[in-house]
Amino acid sequence: MRPISYARATDPVEAIATVLADPESAYLAGGTTEIDLLRLGVVRPTALVDINDLPLARIDGTDDGGLRIGALARMSDVAEDSVVVQRFPMIAEALLLGASPQLRHMASMGGNLLQRVRCSYFRDGVSPCNKREPASGCSALLGINRGHAILGTSEHCIATHPSDMAVAMAALEAIVHVAGPNGERTIPIAEFHRLPGDRPEIDNTLQHGEIITAVELPAQDFSRNHTYLKVRDRLSYAFALVSVAAALRLDGGTVTDARLALGGVAHKPWRVPDAESMLRGKAPSPDLFGNVADRILAGAKGYEDNAFKIDLARRTIVRALSQAADGKPQSQTDKRIQ
Numbered sequence: 027m028r029p030i031s032y033a034r035a036t037d038p039v040e041a042i043a044t045v046l047a048d049p050e051s052a053y054l055a056g057g058t059t060e061i062d063l064l065r066l067g068v069v070r071p072t073a074l075v076d077i078n079d080l081p082l083a084r085i086d087g088t089d090d091g092g093l094r095i096g097a098l099a100r101m102s103d104v105a106e107d108s109v110v111v112q113r114f115p116m117i118a119e120a121l122l123l124g125a126s127p128q129l130r131h132m133a134s135m136g137g138n139l140l141q142r143v144r145c146s147y148f149r150d151g152v153s154p155c156n157k158r159e160p161a162s163g164c165s166a167l168l169g170i171n172r173g174h175a176i177l178g179t180s181e182h183c184i185a186t187h188p189s190d191m192a193v194a195m196a197a198l199e200a201i202v203h204v205a206g207p208n209g210e211r212t213i214p215i216a217e218f219h220r221l222p223g224d225r226p227e228i229d230n231t232l233q234h235g236e237i238i239t240a241v242e243l244p245a246q247d248f249s250r251n252h253t254y255l256k257v258r259d260r261l262s263y264a265f266a267l268v269s270v271a272a273a274l275r276l277d278g279g280t281v282t283d284a285r286l287a288l289g290g291v292a293h294k295p296w297r298v299p300d301a302e303s304m305l306r307g308k309a310p311s312p313d314l315f316g317n318v319a320d321r322i323l324a325g326a327k328g329y330e331d332n333a334f335k336i337d338l339a340r341r342t343i344v345r346a347l348s349q350a351a352d353g354k355p356q357s358q359t360d361k362r363i364q
């Protein structure tokens with residue numbers, strides 16, 4: 027039995043100071059990741075600082091048409107918020123395609139960005155895993171790797187980031203607001219999650235003690251032509267094999283702006299700005315979308331069980347862009363989403 031201290035913070039400064047004082051401590055929000063991993067023995071915090079009483083759950087539209095979502099807003103509340111649905115429907119769709127209704131009631135925005143990989147070797151608590159136990163090896167390289175990454179991998183880790191919401195956030199260039207011992211700072215979402223490289227134990231650029239306070243979505247008009255398309259083994263309650271967040275701005279049949287991010291394929295939401303540029307100034311067509319997909323997947327590498335993801339990703343990109351161009355997101359074509 028290992029003792030764990032528990033404190034319920036009422037003030038962000040106090041919460042930061044408490045976590046900062048102990049390198050083995052962690053914040054606790056909805057607990058749907060943290061408590062899971064604690065029970066499995068994958069994480070071993072000595073102290074948990076419950077942040078649920080902090081005033082960080084507001085969802086506010088900004089005057090210029092953007093949005094600020096508090097880190098403690100629950101996935102279900104964000105997905106149903108009228109301003110989110112009106113201004114950033116792709117975020118609502120990505121949230122509704124994640125987890126289950128019960129989990130979405132518990133799970134917070136900040137926790138969602140910080141959820142850990144679903145690699146079974148990481149979660150079993152005993153297999154060699156560089157992420158859980160640095161320099162112990164990566165069991166997935168020659169093991170079961172069907173759900174693993176095809177882009178941005180390293181010889182040290184091939185896990186994928188499992189969040190759906192983060193993929194839509196990456197496409198919409200969200201900004202993560204953080205508070206820490208040195209005050210507040212912002213991190214563009216593209217710089218928030220990291221690739222494994224030779225430090226796979228580090229998931230993101232947050233420092234110990236820093237707390238996510240909010241996620242901001244800058245004003246932009248992608249509310250008509252978009253889709254979050256998630257391909258998974260079951261229609262509900264399953265992580266993405268491949269997902270694509272696609273958003274287009276069209277003017278008279280020509281693409282004037284485009285955003286594309288992939289999930290289920292890398293250690294972070296995957297964006298290739300060059301591929302997005304290929305869409306601008308062109309008329310939507312399957313050939314164009316296929317060329318864009320080829321550009322995105324140019325460096326993709328499959329392993330024993332997951333090589334199928336390369337072709338799956340290509341087809342998912344083409345379908346997502348086609349749905350976005352037609353103004354028919356997955357939520358409208360698939361009424362069975364839960």
Ligand SMILES: Cc1cc2nc3c(=O)[nH]c(=O)nc-3n(C[C@H](O)[C@H](O)[C@H](O)COP(=O)(O)OP(=O)(O)OC[C@H]3O[C@@H](n4cnc5c(N)ncnc54)[C@H](O)[C@@H]3O)c2cc1C
Nearest residue numbers: 055056057058059060124125134136137138140189190238
């Ligand atoms: C069975 C199951 C299926 C799931 N399916 C999906 C899915 O399909 N798609 C998907 O996207 N997600 C899925 N999830 C993941 C789920 O979305 C996350 O577990 C959830 O969003 C985490 O939020 P939380 O508030 O519970 O975080 P917690 O478990 O409380 O915390 C997670 C981590 O974030 C840290 N943390 C939390 N809040 C903050 C903060 N504000 N600042 C700094 N650190 C913080 C904690 O210390 C911890 O390390 C699934 C989860 C489960 C259990």
Ligand code: SF4
Nearest residue numbers: 145155156164183184
């Ligand atoms: S892929 Fe990453 S998380 Fe999975 S066993 Fe290898 S190092 Fe661990």
